[in-house]
Each structure stands twice: as C-alpha cells, then as structure tokens.
Amino acid sequence: MDRLQPAYDYIVVGGGSGGAVVARRLAERGDASVLLLEAGPSDLGIPAIEDAANWTGLLRGPYDWGYDYAPSPHLNGRTIAIPRGRVLGGSSSINAMLWYRGHPRDYDAWEAAGAAGWNFRSVLPYFKRAEDWEGGETEFRGAGGPLRIERPHNPHPLALAMLDGAAELGLPVIDDPNGPSNEGASLANLNMSSGQRWSAARGYLRAVAERSNLAIRTRALAIGLGFAAGRCVSVRCIVGRSIREIRAEREIILALGAIDTPRLLLMSGIGPPDDLRRLGVSVVQALPGVGENLQDHPLLMGINFRARTPLGPVRDNGGGSMMNWKSRPELAAPDLHAFVVQGPHAGAEIASAYDLSGDVFAISPGLMRSASVGRLRLHSAAPGGRIDIQPNFLAEPADLEALIAGIDRVMDLAATSAFASSATGPAAPDRRLTRSEKVAFIRNSCATFFHPCGTCAMGGDDRAVVDPQLRVRGIDGLRIADASVIPIIPSCNTHAPVVMIAERAADLIRAAA
Known part of the structure; x- marks a missing residue:
C-alpha cells in the first residue's frame, strides 16, 4: 500500500468491480501514473472472503457498508438491508459470485434509451475481454481474461x-446462460475456483500490484472533489486522521457504486440545485439526474x-x-x-x-x-x-x-x-x-x-448524468465507471455488466489521452 504522492496522472476512486478494472487497464497499457483509492481495507489474507461457500456470513459484517433501503408502504413499512462491499474488490469480495450478463436485448435497450454505441454487439467484446471461461473462447465467451469463471x-x-x-x-435446459439467450434453466456461472472466490481484486489487481506506475491506497475515504475552470482536478480523502488532497493531471474516474458515486457528486456540488442548496453545498454543476433513476x-x-x-x-x-x-x-x-x-x-x-x-x-x-x-x-x-x-x-x-x-x-x-x-x-x-x-x-x-444501479445514468437528454463516453456532463476530466451509469437495469446480476463498463471505460480514457 503505497504512500500518497501529491499528484498522479489518473485517480480512480473506488476499488470494486469497476475501479479495479480501470486501474489495472490504465496501469498496464502505458507509463501513466495511476492511483486507486479504496475506503475499506485490503482483501488479502481474509479467509471469510476467500471461502466461496460461506459468503452470506460477510453480510452486515466489517466489510459491508451496512446500508438499508428506506421503509416503503408497498412493503408494509419494512427496512431492507442492501449490502455493499467496503473492502478492496468492493461487492465482488462479498457477493454470491454470479457471472451473468442477462439477455442481449438488455444492452440494445441501453442504446435505445440514449446510450449511443452501447448495444449488445458493441459491448460483447468487453465482456469477453474480462473472461477466463472454463469452456474456452467461443462467439459469446472469452478465455484468458482476468476473471476465472466456472x-x-x-x-x-x-x-x-x-x-x-x-x-x-417445458422450459429449455441451456448449456450457458451467457449465450445467445438466457431463457430456461442452467447451471450457474461462478467467479470461483477450487472453492475460492475470484473477486475483481484477485483477478485484476494482484497481477499488477507491483507495477511502479500503480499505487493502491486502502482505508482512504473520498469526501470531495476539487475543481478549477470547469475541470475536476483533485480528490479530497480522509487517510488516517488527516485529510489529503491529491491532484489528477489527466482524469479522475469515479467507481464507488450506485450509492456512493452520487453521494460524492452531491457532496462536491454536482446534482439537483434544490438538493444542493438544501444541503448547504454550492452548486458546481446542475445535474438533476444525480441520485434519480435508482433501480434494483x-x-x-x-x-x-x-x-x-x-x-x-x-x-x-x-x-x-x-x-x-x-x-x-x-x-x-x-x-x-x-x-x-x-x-x-x-x-x-x-x-x-x-x-x-x-x-x-x-x-x-x-x-x-x-x-x-x-x-x-x-x-x-x-x-x-x-x-x-x-x-x-x-x-x-x-x-x-x-x-x-x-x-x-x-x-x-x-x-x-x-x-x-x-x-x-x-x-x-x-x-x-x-x-x-x-x-x-x-x-x-x-x-x-443487491443490484442497485442507475443513479448517474448514461444518456443524451437533460436527465443523463454522463454521456456515452462516461464523461460527467458539464465537467471536464471526470468520468464514472460503475453501476450508477446503467440507464436501464439488465436482467442479471450487475457484477458482469459493471466489469464490462469498466473495461470499455479504460479504452475511452486511453483514446482521449
């Protein structure tokens, strides 16, 4: 866990299914310096995380943010727990390890909703890039990628x-739910091998952790973003008992998830103006869609x-x-x-x-x-x-x-x-x-x-928070690469779509460099 420098080329905030991917890809494809900030501890050497069979014991524990959904009259006023990983690897370190991308129509619906270029055929290569599928490479599956799937x-x-x-x-029994159709029954695809969890941290970070241009800092809680002349230029975070402000020379990429990414934007002055004024936060950029469109x-x-x-x-x-x-x-x-x-x-x-x-x-x-x-x-x-x-x-x-x-x-x-x-x-x-x-x-x-998404949705209208290049509208140097950008919830667990989004985000960032 590296000491923090005053500045890096790229700062990735959040070390889960999105942030681990972006940090790895930016670090391995050049000499640009990359800082990955994670609020929770390292996942290394924690038997409870590694043991795939006992993942339910991690819920509401020390590696879970402990969030709840608010009571609703539709559910007789009940409060519902919504686990989110607070550890390197994020929710991929505490979830049920399903690798599942739903139906191809799910992503065609994203494009129809305004996320130009995010149809299934366009995103399929990014799913495949992530995969080390036990069945080997096919038209729909990838092999040799960072995430083992069995x-x-x-x-x-x-x-x-x-x-x-x-x-x-009368339902079909299908060989692979990640094929051309998901209709029917099948054995699950799991991010595990030999009884051990294969999280985003294990798959994406451990192989590059020793690179000199990648710094991974855990127990660093992001509390604000800094701006200059319409550009996001820094991240403020609590490290130990002190507050540090670190500059980004090129871009800052938020990957804190569907709850904490909009939270950080709102804390930093990006969101619905009325909400920001109610919170006593100065308006940096009026984006009414921040925090809206929550789906699960x-x-x-x-x-x-x-x-x-x-x-x-x-x-x-x-x-x-x-x-x-x-x-x-x-x-x-x-x-x-x-x-x-x-x-x-x-x-x-x-x-x-x-x-x-x-x-x-x-x-x-x-x-x-x-x-x-x-x-x-x-x-x-x-x-x-x-x-x-x-x-x-x-x-x-x-x-x-x-x-x-x-x-x-x-x-x-x-x-x-x-x-x-x-x-x-x-x-x-x-x-x-x-x-x-x-x-x-x-x-x-x-x-x-446990599939919250959509709170900083991608699109082309005034309610969109990011454009199809994942850039936060109206702010230079700031992107989002997590479940919050999903415009319409796909018919699947959200881990695989988030990894896909992050794989594509890395390409978009490199193309803009």
Missing part, C-alpha cells in the same frame, strides 16, 4: 433438480420447502443453478428468475410466521425487469451523513403481477417429479395461496438481489 463441478442435488424440474415444465431487482426471500433428507455441506455458493422464464408469453425475453438455496431463505416476517425448523431449502424467485424506479437523497453532506435510499419496490402494479406469477411457477417446479426425492412439501408458505394471500406474502417477503 460451472459447479459437483452440483448439489437441488441444483440438478431445478434443471430436471424446469424440463418437466426485487427478490422474494424466499419460498421454502421441507427437505426429505439432510442437505449435507454447502456446495459452491450455496445455490448452483438458475431458471429464467416469462411471466407472460407475449414478452420478448424472460423477466422472472429463480435460484435454489441449500438451506432456509426467509426474512424475519416470514420466519416468524412459519415453521422453518429442521432441514429446509428454498427456491427464491425475483423480478429481473421491474418497472418501479426509486431515488437517493442525502440528509447531510458530511462524510458518513444520513442517506435515504428508496427503490420503490412494487410501486408499479405490473411488478406485483409478475411476482404473483413467479410464486405460482416455483410451486409448480417444486411439485415436479424431479423434486420428489428432495422435498416432502412446502414450508413457507405451507400451502398454495389464494391471490390475496400471495399479495400479502410478497409484501412481507420482498427483499433485494
């Missing part, structure tokens, strides 16, 4: 039952079944397979997603209403194309000040209808002969529900896939 080598019986059960229901995937946590026999030790990431299907046949692409859980999966409200003792497993469905959109607001511009994060889950009636269809499909799946040797029957809910009971169950069980 299927479960000894899948749990529940993971295999999902594949066989989906086939009984609602997850039903979860639909539980009583196991016929003991489940045995946890394998892989505690799941191992997934299923994608349409809530309505006329849809162009799947909108519902489910995965198995090798144990109970329920929030406090569901756990208190049903008996989940003994051997229990879950099949947890969620909506990957939700229409509900939320927002983020600061109550204070001070470092660590109170923040209000509201995804507005279930605000759109169509989302509720889709999740009702999700419950029905999961109950059908568990009733197939494929699950006959695994389950004796439902545990939570403990029977088929009426429509009104399904609505009540959804409002009490709805949580999150």
